[in-house]
Amino acid sequence: MTTIIPKLNEPLDVALRRFRRAIENTGLLKELRARMSYVKPTAERKRKKAAAFALHRGRVRECVALHLRLA
CATH class of the missing domain: 1.20.5 (Single alpha-helices involved in coiled-coils or other helix-helix interfaces)
Incomplete structure (x- = not known):
């Protein structure tokens, strides 16, 4: 506690x-x-996959922006 x-x-x-x-x-x-x-296991996996995809998309966007600034 x-x-x-x-x-x-x-x-x-x-x-x-x-x-x-x-x-x-x-x-x-x-x-x-x-x-x-209760959240079904398939719904939980789907939510986690969507969150991971959004995080990855944000990181890719940051890398592209950094690359464009340096170029």
């Missing part, structure tokens, strides 16, 4: 922000959202 210890005279909103950041870094919210509903 993720815990934070509030510092002396630390405002509540700052402590809450640190807690949210700690939760985000552990990946707990992402896992919780993923487990809220």
Whole structure:
């Protein structure tokens, strides 16, 4: 379980922000959202493949832009 210890005279909103950041870094919210509903294995593979393709497309776009700037 993720815990934070509030510092002396630390405002509540700052402590809450640190807690949210700690939760985000552990990946707990992402896992919780993923487990809220069942996703078929084929749909999960399709989603992962689309995400990988989008990431690859972005990297290719960056490489092309860099190549054009250097040329």
